[in-house]
Amino acid sequence: MSDIATATASSPTPTEQRHLTVPTERAPEMQRRVQEDVARIMAAITPRRTWTFTNRETGQATTVTCLPGCVLDHSRDIATPTHASDVYCRTEGDDSAATVPIDFNTGTPEAAQILTVWIESDPFSTDIARRLPHAVVEIIDEHYIAPLDPDALAELIALLTQRVAALRMAHLQLVGTRAAVTALPEASA
Numbered sequence: 001m002s003d004i005a006t007a008t009a010s011s012p013t014p015t016e017q018r019h020l021t022v023p024t025e026r027a028p029e030m031q032r033r034v035q036e037d038v039a040r041i042m043a044a045i046t047p048r049r050t051w052t053f054t055n056r057e058t059g060q061a062t063t064v065t066c067l068p069g070c071v072l073d074h075s076r077d078i079a080t081p082t083h084a085s086d087v088y089c090r091t092e093g094d095d096s097a098a099t100v101p102i103d104f105n106t107g108t109p110e111a112a113q114i115l116t117v118w119i120e121s122d123p124f125s126t127d128i129a130r131r132l133p134h135a136v137v138e139i140i141d142e143h144y145i146a147p148l149d150p151d152a153l154a155e156l157i158a159l160l161t162q163r164v165a166a167l168r169m170a171h172l173q174l175v176g177t178r179a180a181v182t183a184l185p186e187a188s189a
């Protein structure tokens with residue numbers, strides 16, 4: 001979380017900052033869309049499931065009420081004594097088939113998903129930030145940013161928006177550079 005805060009605080013220039021602001025004429029429309037989405041999500045995730053497992057440390061039957069929208073079946077948690085700290089709930093990740101070829105320094109690119117996100121809670125965590133519903137962002141396979149509370153997720157979105165702006169600049173630069181290279185007469189000996 002602090003990494004994101006640092007990166008966000010250190011990098012924006014006034015020009016980049018403008019890209020982070022929603023134009024005022026579009027703000028009410030976006031707000032309406034967010035409200036509609038929240039209503040749709042709320043309708044989809046009720047009612048919440050309740051189940052019981054045997055706490056491996058205490059031997060006691062312990063009841064869990066699932067995170068709204070939890071997609072785990074918890075059958076293994078229920079069937080065998082389980083460490084409470086291993087119990088967690090999560091929603092389905094929206095990976096949207098966002099696969100890109102990435103070279104993990106092996107010389108052979110592998111298809112990897114980027115920016116997969118889901119909501120998770122670890123109801124028995126000693127870390128209160130993990131007990132509460134929080135966002136997990138899998139930046140790339142097996143590399144996570146978590147727990148992200150709503151403010152931290154908003155900071156991450158702002159940071160990624162800046163990075164997309166940088167990609168757009170690089171795209172323009174690449175197109176221009178290619179055009180220049182093609183137009184220039186080749187250096188002759």
Ligand SMILES: [Zn+2]
Nearest residue numbers: 066067070089
């Ligand atoms: Zn669950």
